[in-house]
Amino acid sequence: MDDISTGTLLIFLGVLVLISAFFSSSETGMMSLNKYRLRHLVTQKNRNAMRVHNLLSRPDRLIGLILIGNNLVNILAASIATTIGMRLFGHLGLGVATAITTVALTTIILIFAEVTPKTLAAWFPERIAYPAAIILKPLMWVFYPFVLGLNAITNGILKLFRVKPDDNGQVLNQEELRTVVNEAGTMIPRQHQDMLLSILDLEKVAVEDVMVPRNEILGIDINDEWADIVKQLYGTKHTRLLLYRDTVDDAVGYIHARDVLRLTSKKKFSKDTLLRAAKKLVFVPEGTPLNTQLLHFQRKNYRFALVVDEYGDIQGLLTLEDILVEIVGDFENRAQPGRHEDYRRQVDNSYLVEGSANVRDLAKDLGWKLPIDGPRTINGLILEYLEEIPQPNVSIKLYGYPVDIVEVTDNAIKQVRVHAQLYKKMKSSK
Template identity: 60%
Template structure:
């Protein structure tokens, strides 16, 4: 070493610091890279992504290789720095100056700066680094295998498998976070659709069904002219037929079948009964994703919802499930155009008591409790524990509500005060 000039030692020390920075940035870049984007690029045939994935398949070997290289260059740098400082400051102050100076230099230029850069731009660091690290792993494999053998043995004592230690699977909640964190990469409407799909198993047929009292159905025992009028004025393509009571349902008749009979002059009660389609029943607790699969398997589009006693509770269609995912097909979901929530000039909202709470929460951005009663009327009656005889104002789940109209033992209209709904000027002018 005495024959080597100090300037040459400085150059060698600079090269070692650069190598240390390379190993430090490579470690952070490899560990910080987005694994899902990496898999996507790998599937598209990106060679750099394939090299990085090959290295990450065995993180124990990758970390072993990087740390071996990093420690070798750091130790070598410490030795050179000591020799240089002894020459410059003497035997007494030299080692002290080397320790303090090199620690500061390594922290700034070989640790904090390169690792921060790699954390911010992992792909730009990891992809080029893989060109060097992959062949270097092959060359130093015996040494790396020896070190890994010892470390893996220690991990085995702790019952840790270094090969299967990481799990890249995402839970439903984690996937929901990923969707929302996508930001502008995925439009807001698409984000809502994806999250709605994730939530299908938390929503049951009871949550979205048309209540029994609102089912459009025809009593086949009525006068024939009345039946004809109801069929011609029906707003649905499938209409439920029943005898005297909806509990004695006969089946669904399709408007197409009725028109076919009419065109052939065969439109009678008997022919109409022969044209009905078998009823598909589903329990009220059926999750929507299960119901959707059943509709697909049975080639059904409509079902009657029954409770645990077999009584008909409501009706659910395939369209109801699709609307749960992508929103209302036929009506605007803008709050002031809602069928059941009407925006007032003072900023309050008049809501129909029969409105479904989940639909209100989605349309208005509210957070009324959905565990228990499904309608606003039911929620208020459960809260009051009686049917009010006059107007009552309550604060429910933090929302100031005023019962405006009570008819036939039901709360017909509720006013939600503007404290929780402040419309824009545009919505007021529509």
């Protein structure tokens, strides 16, 4: 280097710093890429994505290539910097010249070849990684023998310590996927986020959590007078009706609205023809997860089932629509926030809640922090909390929420007032 001028050496040094910056930014950019977006672009046959994906398929080789290139460049830069330092500061002594050169080169490398390019690559990984792959691909062929040898040594060392690559490192579990959905922001509309999260929650919800309770089942007692039965058939808003004798426990089948229309078009429409048109009932045990029951509905091609307990007693009624509502929300009340058949917002921002209101629905619709792994209704939750039937006009604090008992009849709480806004103020003041 004695024949090369100091100016030329400074230019070489600048070029080497830029090359070092390229390798540093390439490493950070490659490792900061969104792997799921990359896979999506690969399925779209994007050439840049396919090139990067090919390099990332063996990250040990990619890192080996980048480190070989970076270290070669930095070592050469150190040699040139030493020569420049001796020329400029040699008259101050070897120790002083070496110290000045070391500090100067370290500062330059850190700022221009490490921190700045890596920060830029972390912010814009695709803009850095995709163009870099065009250069790294042929470099991989050039340095392949060195990369292979380096990987053989490093992998051998890792095997001595029994370190193996984790094949599941790029697989998301449910909670991680939930975080991804929550952090999608404006990329996924809030309504769609809620639907995706509801699908993830299906296995945590059992059929008894969304079924129509036994005491609310609307059906037809075929032992009633025929005129009353016909009136019920014509007046119902439901597409499917349970048929039973005297009590729900003696269910004989269910009838679809279209079958009723078909029967009424005929001259002979009687109890006998109604019973012959009834469809066979399907029974499912309580505790069945919703995702499992949804698959049963799909595979066995039915949409109506009765939920039974361990003794075979009917506990409620479940339809496919009940599961769909759990996923997408209530169609009837979505357009009118604050209004629901089980709760009504009052002028003072309190809520009048029916005792039969489902705890899970309240927690989901209104964001209340109520336990959902115990009693299914507000009535059951309060009775479990108090361990007795309260009197009207009694106020309690239910899991932090001020609650007024409004109405109690037939040994059950019919209506309560929940001061949710007051609960929020108490929480914010703590």
